[in-house]
Amino acid sequence: MTAEVEAKGPGAASPPLTERQEARRRRILHASAQLASRGGFDAVQMREVAEAAGVALGTLYRYFPSKVHLLVATMQDQLQHMHTTLRKRPPAGDDAAERVAETLMRAFRALQREPHLADAMVRALTFADRSVSPEVDTVSRLTTAIILDAMGLDAEPTPQQLSAVRVIEHTWHSALITWLSGRASIAQVKIDIETVCRLIDLTESSPSGGTSRPKAGGA
Amino acid sequence: MTAEVEAKGPGAASPPLTERQEARRRRILHASAQLASRGGFDAVQMREVAEAAGVALGTLYRYFPSKVHLLVATMQDQLQHMHTTLRKRPPAGDDAAERVAETLMRAFRALQREPHLADAMVRALTFADRSVSPEVDTVSRLTTAIILDAMGLDAEPTPQQLSAVRVIEHTWHSALITWLSGRASIAQVKIDIETVCRLIDLTESSPSGGTSRPKAGGA
DNA sequence: CGCTAACCTAGAACAAGTTTCAGACTTGAT
DNA sequence: ATCAAGTCTGAAACTTGTTCTAGGTTAGCG
Numbered sequence: 462m463t464a465e466v467e468a469k470g471p472g473a474a475s476p477p478l479t480e481r482q483e484a485r486r487r488r489i490l491h492a493s494a495q496l497a498s499r500g501g502f503d504a505v506q507m508r509e510v511a512e513a514a515g516v517a518l519g520t521l522y523r524y525f526p527s528k529v530h531l532l533v534a535t536m537q538d539q540l541q542h543m544h545t546t547l548r549k550r551p552p553a554g555d556d557a558a559e560r561v562a563e564t565l566m567r568a569f570r571a572l573q574r575e576p577h578l579a580d581a582m583v584r585a586l587t588f589a590d591r592s593v594s595p596e597v598d599t600v601s602r603l604t605t606a607i608i609l610d611a612m613g614l615d616a617e618p619t620p621q622q623l624s625a626v627r628v629i630e631h632t633w634h635s636a637l638i639t640w641l642s643g644r645a646s647i648a649q650v651k652i653d654i655e656t657v658c659r660l661i662d663l664t665e666s667s668p669s670g671g672t673s674r675p676k677a678g679g680a
Numbered sequence: 681m682t683a684e685v686e687a688k689g690p691g692a693a694s695p696p697l698t699e700r701q702e703a704r705r706r707r708i709l710h711a712s713a714q715l716a717s718r719g720g721f722d723a724v725q726m727r728e729v730a731e732a733a734g735v736a737l738g739t740l741y742r743y744f745p746s747k748v749h750l751l752v753a754t755m756q757d758q759l760q761h762m763h764t765t766l767r768k769r770p771p772a773g774d775d776a777a778e779r780v781a782e783t784l785m786r787a788f789r790a791l792q793r794e795p796h797l798a799d800a801m802v803r804a805l806t807f808a809d810r811s812v813s814p815e816v817d818t819v820s821r822l823t824t825a826i827i828l829d830a831m832g833l834d835a836e837p838t839p840q841q842l843s844a845v846r847v848i849e850h851t852w853h854s855a856l857i858t859w860l861s862g863r864a865s866i867a868q869v870k871i872d873i874e875t876v877c878r879l880i881d882l883t884e885s886s887p888s889g890g891t892s893r894p895k896a897g898g899a
Numbered sequence: 900c901g902c903t904a905a906c907c908t909a910g911a912a913c914a915a916g917t918t919t920c921a922g923a924c925t926t927g928a929t
Numbered sequence: 930a931t932c933a934a935g936t937c938t939g940a941a942a943c944t945t946g947t948t949c950t951a952g953g954t955t956a957g958c959g
Contacts, residue, residue, distance in 0.1 A: 479926080482936090502809075507916060517938040519919085528916065587806040587854075590721075591862045598863055624875040631854035631872065632847050635806075639850075643810045644817055653850065656843040656879065663878055698956080701906090726946060736908040738949085747946065 486524055488514040493535045497581035505532060505581055526592075532585030533596045539582065540603045543568060547607060557612040558661040564611035565633060565654050572637070573647070580641050587638060604630055612661065625660040632657040705743055707733040712754045716800035724751060724800055745811075751804030752815045758801065759822045762787060766826060776831040777880040783830035784852060784873050791856070792866070799860045806857065823849055831880065840883040851876040 478486065492513035496505045507528055511521040525531035547567065552560040572579040589597050608626050609618060618626070636653045639645035645653075697705065711732035715724045726747055730740040744750035766786065771779040791798040808816050827845050828837060837845070855872045858864035864872075 481925090485937095503915095506914095517940095518917090519939085520937055522917070523936080526917095584807060584809075587857055588803060589861060590803075594861055594863055597861065601863070621875075624871055627868075627872055628847075628851050628876045631858075631876075632850040635850035635854045638806055642808060642813055642816065644813050644820070649846075652843055653847055656840075657847045657850075657876070659882055660875065660879060663882075700955090704907095725944095736910090737947090738909085739907055741947070742906080745947095 485514070485516055485520070489516065489521060489524055489531070490535055490538055493531050494539070494578060497532070497535065498575050498578045501577040501580035502532070502584045504577070507531075529585045529589050529593050530596060532581055533589060533593055533600060536582040536586060536600055537596070537603065539578070540600060540607075543571060544603060544607050544610075548610065551613070552611055556662070557614075558658040560613060561608055561611045561629065561661060562655050562658040564607065565629075565658075566651060568607075569637075569647075569650060569654070576641070579637065583634065583637050583641060587634065601630065604633070619664065621664040622661070625664050628660055629657050704733070704735055704739070708735065708740060708743055708750070709754055709757055712750050713758070713797060716751070716754065717794050717797045720796040720799035721751070721803045723796070726750075748804045748808050748812050749815060751800055752808060752812055752819060755801040755805060755819055756815070756822065758797070759819060759826075762790060763822060763826050763829075767829065770832070771830055775881070776833075777877040779832060780827055780830045780848065780880060781874050781877040783826065784848075784877075785870060787826075788856075788866075788869060788873070795860070798856065802853065802856050802860060806853065820849065823852070838883060841880070844879040844883050847879060848876050 489510065492510045493505055496509055496513065505528065507521060508518060510531070511518045514521070516524075521531075525534060547564060552563040552567075554560040554563050586597060586600060605626055608629060612618075612622070612626075614622070632653055636645065636650045640647065640650050708729060711729045712724055715728055715732065724747065726740060727737060729750070730737045733740070735743075740750075744753060766783060771782040771786075773779040773782050805816060805819060824845055827848060831837070831841070831845075833841070851872055855864065855869045859866065859869045
């Protein structure tokens with residue numbers, strides 16, 4: 462139990478990094494993503510990451526206390542990027558289930574363009590043990606935010622809707638894994654996503670229109 | 681249809697093991713489960729497994745080509761055991777969704793009794809790469825069989841039902857992971873299982889009775 | 900029995916994640 | 930400018946999964 466991992470945990474006031482430190486951090490994450498894109502989880506070797514980022518091995522471990530921490534942070538990074546990208550062109554489906562499925566399929570296609578990177582990030586995410594919980598939780602919240610965005614609700618989500626979203630996330634992660642390990646085809650993943658998204662239809666509160674509404678204006 | 685223990689691939693005619701070899705194999709699996717029960721994934725150290733099983737390290741690797749292979753085989757073992765146990769007292773719910781949820785919660789409670797073992801097996805399962813696909817697939821088929829059993833269908837499952845089962849499996853695995861890594865409570869897992877099991881209700885073919893039937897005599 | 904092929908053992912060796920440490924460099928305050 | 934505290938570097942060491950080697954054992958067969 463040495464270092465307090467200063468993650469984005471609840472109320473964690475990460476000591477403000479100097480500019481050079483911020484730059485180091487970004488170099489590390491970039492090197493991580495680069496190596497991951499080449500050969501997936503196994504290709505992200507800590508010594509190579511350190512060398513590619515131009516920092517000493519000890520420094521790498523000061524910034525990210527383990528390989529899994531590093532890759533989960535890499536995923537945070539990519540997810541953030543994807544979130545902003547997705548927000549620019551919101552899904553156009555008629556009901557919430559369609560929109561969520563469309564959004565996830567869009568994300569899936571993005572991952573298909575970098576399957577090795579996807580492999581590294583997803584494997585790290587599911588392999589993470591308790592010591593990485595705060596970071597994994599951040600990823601989970603980001604994913605939840607993306608899905609809720611896609612649903613385009615005009616009110617706070619109900620507990621049932623949150624449950625459905627949780628299940629959708631479960632399916633999303635697990636389906637990715639089966640795809641990455643070659644046990645499911647792309648088509649199969651699509652079917653699974655569409656199947657689970659039907660759960661959203663079960664959570665419609667009012668019998669009239671439910672969550673169907675083309676454009677929930679936000680501001 | 682008891683799955684053959686030798687999951688070396690499609691049609692792989694695993695050379696029949698001699699009695700001493702079978703005994704070695706069992707000693708190894710037992711040692712693996714034992715160590716896993718103590719301290720989870722990390723506690724299953726190949727050298728220790730070999731010593732506890734009374735075989736040389738090289739022999740251990742001849743039987744199981746990697747730690748992940750070993751743990752996935754351990755899971756096959758446990759699942760088989762659970763499958764026969766579950767069959768003895770089939771779930772009593774009124775509709776398929778209830779029965780499946782009940783069955784999974786029963787399995788979940790069994791895992792709670794050996795959380796470290798569960799940790800080792802589930803982490804191995806999701807961390808497995810392509811080289812372990814055949815074995816992971818066997819586990820997946822076993823899980824599917826358990827769920828289909830619980831549904832108590834009287835006919836071949838429809839494609840939609842199979843999709844629902846796939847999504848249930850996804851949720852099951854992923855929910856286990858969140859529980860094991862301390863990011864979800866037992867209650868939360870229960871909710872997620874119950875939520876995803878509602879998908880089964882969506883696959884009822886006829887509007888009359890659907891899959892509801894108290895006791896579908898097994899086979 | 901004695902042969903051969905496959906199997907097993909003990910142990911060294913190798914690979915990659917992680918830890919440690921002494922010394923050089925930055926930073927912030929005085 | 931100077932000092933103290935904290936940070937970074939380079940390199941070695943340690944851990945555990947995995948591979949390799951040389952020699953002993955077992956099983957089937959004439």
